[in-house]
Amino acid sequence: MKKNNFLLTGMVIVLSIALAACGKANTPASNDASSSSTTAGSSASSDMTSGSGNTASGDDIVAGSGTMTSRDDVDSGVDSTVTLMGTFKGQNEMKAAGTAVIENGQLKLSGFSISEGPDLHVYLSKGDDPANGTEIDKIDLKSAEQTFDVSKEDLSKYDTVLIYCQKAHVVFGKAALESPVSGSNDMAGAAASKLKGSFKGQNEMKAAGTAVIENGQLKLTGFSVSEGPDLHVYLSKGDDAANGTEIGKIDLKSAEQTFDVSKEDLSKYDTVLIYCQKAHVIFGKASLEL
Structure with missing residues (x-):
């Protein structure tokens, strides 16, 4: 019985020594990790506070610098910078003259004149039939320079500007649209x-x-x-x-x-x-x- 108590006491002492040694060995590592973590956190905090390095400031985010596309551009799906140009010619024994230019979401008529009609409107169309197009607005017979908003139109759908009399159902004039940039060299030269x-x-x-x-x-x-x-x-x-x-x-x-x-x-x-x-x-x- 005494022998067993002696052995048990010895084992407890050995186990205590081992645990103490283990704790001593682990303590510096824990302290080092804590110190390292604290230092890193302090450094990160310093960077965030000063705004140094590559951290984006609030002003950068608000300004939206770079080539970010606006929501309006994405939603509209319309390239308003497209440039198209055509020269008016009379149709159905009517007279028409002047230039039609589409650029930056606007249709501009320059040097424009046309035979008089009771109810003339300008259309964007695919070909010569206004039924295949979209009415843009009414024409002012007395104005040689006129501008219309076409910023919401899908210009890829059209190749012609028509002057159409809604009352008589007659096309008075048309301008076939081409691109001075991507079109023929002759047209680009003439435009420039x-x-x-x-x-x-x-x-x-x-x-x-x-x-x-x-x-x-x-x-x-x-x-x-x-x-x-x-x-x-x-x-x-x-x-x-x-x-x-x-x-x-x-x-x-x-x-x-x-x-x-x-x-x-x-x-x-x-x-x-x-x-x-x-x-x-x-x-x-x-x-x-x-």
């Missing part, structure tokens, strides 16, 4: 160039006024010319109509006339001629300069 010249009479004929080429259009302003049986306007290299291109027929009664030259390579020409095809005589010319 501005040429100007003053008319002078030729071959004992009288001519006056100004010729301006801009945005794919040849505009005659303050124009007058001696009467002839078959007068046409030409773009030419020099004074010979044979070296040029016929653009359209002249209206002897109109001082303001506009012709489409958006498909022409303007680098080939330096002169506007008024030429009588029947008599083979030049009535007037305007030398073009930038």
